[in-house]
Structures are given as structure tokens and as C-alpha cells.
Amino acid sequence: MNSKRRYFGEKKVSIIYIIAVIIVVSILTTSDNKTNIEIVTTTANEIKTLKNEKTDFNQPTEMLLDVPYINQIESYPTGCESVSAVMALQYLGIDITVDEFIDNHLKMAQTPYCDNPQGDCFGFSPWEFYIGDPYTDEGFGCFAPVIEEALLDILDKNQYEVKELYNIPVSQLCSDYIAKEIPVIFWATMYMSDNISQIYWYDVNTNEKIDWVQPMHCMLLVGYDEEYYYFNDPLTEKNQKYTKDETENAYKAMYSQAIAIVKK
DSSP states (O other): OHHHHHHHHHHHHHHHHHHHHHHHHHHHHHHHHHHHHHHHHHHHHHHHHHHHHTGGGOOOSOEEOOOOOOOOTTTOTTOHHHHHHHHHHHHTTOOOOHHHHHHHHOOEEOOOEESSTTSOEEEOOTTTSEESOTTSTTOOBOOHHHHHHHHHHHSOTTTEEEEEEESOOHHHHHHHTGGGTOOEEEEEEGGGOSOOEEEEEEETTTOOEEEEEESEEEEEEEEEOSSEEEEEOTTSOTTEEEEHHHHHHHHHHTTTEEEEEEEO
């Protein structure tokens, strides 16, 4: 009788022990599952946050802005910088003509002169003035600071920022501006030519040597795709396409300079 009691007592203890183990395992499993769920939830939130942070980098693979086009050939044969600037302004809805831009806002200086055919030539800096007359074939041109100054004279500084840009790859100009529907005033060679030459003169104010690369040109960058960059080219047509390689090379030849007008 005592043996049976001891047997059933031990069996009861064993059953209780097994039940206790099952309960502990269940608790641990539940706890682990809960922990895993929390980890997955946190990871999902983190992924969602990363996606939101990277939204700006998911630019379209192609873009083409519809910008008003002006051809320079008849009225402004050497006025490509002013024509490109006015196209950008008209895209913003600003009512201005190329004549108004040149006559009222563009700083101009005379073309370089030489003491004699074999002597040194002297003139003003294209970084400070438009050299010559953009209404004629004898004009030279100007660089980004001159156009920036003219734009600042026109635009409301509380509404717009004029960004003078240097040494920025064309692909980055597209991601930073074209993808955000902002055209870019862009210096390169005519027709993206790699057949370039240089002349020089000395600055009448500083006596520094000024190198002038030709054929210099300015146009408006308005689009891109996988193979080409697109421009409102004042010498040719609206949405003129050039290959990416030839564009990069022509841009570098003209000191990799550009201007963007950004709304504040």
C-alpha cells in the first residue's frame, strides 16, 4: 500500500513537473515570438524611413522641359548668353525680351584692340563684361558672372536665387536642377565642337592675360535621357540633342560654368 502511494505520488510529481516545463516553454516561445514581431516591426519602420530619405535620389531616367525657344541668328548673332538667359526667365513667367535684357541689364565693353598687328592686344575681361556688341557679328561674349549680375538686376531677390555653378558634372546638373524642372544656362562650344582654338589679350585694368576659347557658345540645358542631353540651342533649334560625351568635353573646354535660377 505504501508502495502504491509512493508510486502515485511520484507520478503526480512527474506530471506536475512536465506541466510546469510545458508552461515555461510556452512562455518563452510566446516571449520569443513577441520579440521577433517587434524586431520585424522596427525593421519595417527603418526601411520605410530609408525609402523616404532616398526619395530625392530616385530621379526620372529621362526628362525634357518645355521651355520657350528663341533663335539668335537674325537679331543677336553673338548674343547667345542673353538669349539663353531670357529663355530661362520666360520659363519662369517673367515678361522680358532679349532686347530689354541687353539694353537695360547687360554690362558691355569694347572689343580688344592692338597697338599694331605684331603687338600685344588689350581689352576688358569677359568675366566682368560682355565683350563687343551682341547685335553684331563682331561680338565676343561673356562668362557666367556677367549674366548672373544681369539676372540679379532683374529678379526679385526675395523670390529667386541665382546660382553660379562651376565644375559640376553635367549629370549632376541634371539631377540637381533638370529633374526638379529648373533649366540651366550652360556654357560650351558651338555645336559641342572639339575643334577649338585660343586667342588672348591683356586686361586693361589689371594687365592680366585673358585667354579666350573659341568657338564659344551658351545655350539652355532642358533635358536628358540615357544617351543624350537636350538643349534649347539659340543657334539651332528647340530641344537640340547632343551626345553625353561630346557635351561633357565641350563644357570642360569652356571652364565648366553654368547658372541656375531657383525659386526660394
